Amino acid sequence: MRSRIVIVMLCLLAAAGLIGCERRDWRRANRINTIESYEQFLAKYPQSRFRETAEERIDIGSYDQAVKQNTISAYEKYLAAFPAGQFATNARNQRLTLIQFAVKALPDDRIAAARVHLETDKGNMILRLFPEQAPVTTRNFLTLALANFYDGLTFHRVEKNLLVQTGDPRGDSLGGPGYMIPFELSGLKHRRGAVAMWHSPVSVNTGGSQFYLCLQDLPDRDGLYTVFGEVSDGMSVADAIGRVETSGEKGYPPFQPLAPIRLARLWVEGLEVKK
Numbered sequence: 001m002r003s004r005i006v007i008v009m010l011c012l013l014a015a016a017g018l019i020g021c022e023r024r025d026w027r028r029a030n031r032i033n034t035i036e037s038y039e040q041f042l043a044k045y046p047q048s049r050f051r052e053t054a055e056e057r058i059d060i061g062s063y064d065q066a067v068k069q070n071t072i073s074a075y076e077k078y079l080a081a082f083p084a085g086q087f088a089t090n091a092r093n094q095r096l097t098l099i100q101f102a103v104k105a106l107p108d109d110r111i112a113a114a115r116v117h118l119e120t121d122k123g124n125m126i127l128r129l130f131p132e133q134a135p136v137t138t139r140n141f142l143t144l145a146l147a148n149f150y151d152g153l154t155f156h157r158v159e160k161n162l163l164v165q166t167g168d169p170r171g172d173s174l175g176g177p178g179y180m181i182p183f184e185l186s187g188l189k190h191r192r193g194a195v196a197m198w199h200s201p202v203s204v205n206t207g208g209s210q211f212y213l214c215l216q217d218l219p220d221r222d223g224l225y226t227v228f229g230e231v232s233d234g235m236s237v238a239d240a241i242g243r244v245e246t247s248g249e250k251g252y253p254p255f256q257p258l259a260p261i262r263l264a265r266l267w268v269e270g271l272e273v274k275k
Contacts, residue, residue, distance in 0.1 A: 125234030176208030
């Protein structure tokens with residue numbers, strides 16, 4: 001009995017010693033107050049009661065570093081480490097703003113020479129853009145593409161053998177990037193293979209991220225929507241998407257494919273911005 005009491009007392013003393021060490025090391029991490037000091041503390045005490053606070057301070061410190069560097073790659077590094085961090089929304093917005101500035105500075109000939117690749121569940125397509133005719137729309141589209149905005153979205157609207165539409169993060173025809181761009185009268189026609197920016201019926205100045213591909217000539221839309229590109233390769237893929245079964249005109253959302261068709265990835269070939 002006596003030996004058991006001694007063992008219990010020794011265990012309690014050992015536990016108290018560990019708690020004392022943890023508190024001492026936590027005070028030391030606070031005094032140094034760097035990302036590394038908190039990382040070292042968590043490596044030593046992974047189950048610490050201070051874990052949540054330490055992780056929060058690492059998050060804050062990492063974001064502060066990104067803000068000081070203020071580069072696309074710095075914000076991307078933060079987002080890779082903290083995709084759901086407390087500053088993730090700010091980091092995405094600041095990254096997008098920096099990409100916007102970089103794309104605005106690109107000359108028309110470089111944008112015209114680039115090729116936009118769409119990887120879908122039905123196959124792949126390639127688009128070419130017309131920056132001289134639609135400078136604002138093409139640069140906005142490229143900004144979102146370089147920010148990986150379109151990756152994983154769906155073709156949320158398919159008007160059979162007429163057009164296929166994507167670019168809505170909500171998937172119900174009501175979503176966008178969080179801002180709107182002005183309408184441009186590009187002078188380009190809605191011919192088969194044309195790529196145009198969609199906007200709300202409320203106003204022509206409500207474009208953002210949603211765009212559609214014409215499966216046939218649609219002259220009734222000329223002058224009403226901004227045509228800013230064309231399908232240069234893979235039109236058969238657009239046709240295949242245009243044949244899928246949908247919810248129809250009276251469905252909600254209308255013309256939505258019954259089985260989702262994903263735009264798995266949208267990326268730009270031949271165009272890079274400084275990160």
